[in-house]
Amino acid sequence: MKSKYLKLTAAVIATSMLVACGGGDNGDASTGESDNAATESTTPEETVAPEDLPVAEFTIEANDAMQYNLDKMEVKAGQTVRVTLKNVGSMPVEQMGHNWTLLNSGVDPNTYGGAAIQHKDEGFQVPGTDDVIVNTSMLGPGQEETVEFTAPSTGIYKYICTFPGHYSAMKGTFLVR
Ligand SMILES: [Cu+2]
Structure with missing residues (x-):
């Protein structure tokens, strides 16, 4: 920081x-x-100073086939970022919930996704770590949620859905220049 x-x-x-x-x-x-x-x-x-950049806005959809429709986002360090996740599926949240979880630098998606499985009561997020920069809650069919945050320092970050079994398919790269 x-x-x-x-x-x-x-x-x-x-x-x-x-x-x-x-x-x-x-x-x-x-x-x-x-x-x-x-x-x-x-x-x-x-x-242009980071705080003077326009807000970087992204809308990402998640569906019943365990897919995001976006596998890359690119922003500038310090830029304000707004990400909206839409669950466009129709299966119940218990079977096919989705979230958008941006992992900190150096956090392995498989490791975090594997650990998150044990934390159903916390929305499949591992409590008490700084592994996650920002995440939406677990969304059911037709739901959407927007998170806003400041882009971290320059680097390559990963985002995943932490619903059990999803992280290997639902993932993407968050590139900060
Ligand atoms: Cu998912």
């Missing part, structure tokens, strides 16, 4: 510097923002 604030600070500083010394055009924006993902130290090329 500390690193997040550091990165935010770095972005703000970089923005200020661009404003201060860019005499006319926008400096070297031509280097692009997509080919530079490997450098991990001082990178912020974007001139």
Whole structure:
């Protein structure tokens, strides 16, 4: 969490510097923002502070065939993100419930999904860990729920449905640039 604030600070500083010394055009924006993902130290090329970015909105559907209709989301670090999960199936929640669970960096989806099976009373979430960044509740047919959060620091995250047996099929990548 500390690193997040550091990165935010770095972005703000970089923005200020661009404003201060860019005499006319926008400096070297031509280097692009997509080919530079490997450098991990001082990178912020974007001139927009995270809090000034528009909200990144995603709607993801879950169905009776144990599928999400979206296997990738991409946002920027510090950006406000709004994810709506819709259960478009018709099977009862006890048989075919779905949630959207964003796992923290480095958390293995199979490990977490396997552990969550034992926690029915907690909506199939393992209590007392920081393995999860954000999750919806377990939704039944026709239900939907929206969660809003701040995108974590740059990296590759995974999301899954933690209903027993679903995590191996219902999963996706949450990419933070
Ligand atoms: Cu599911």
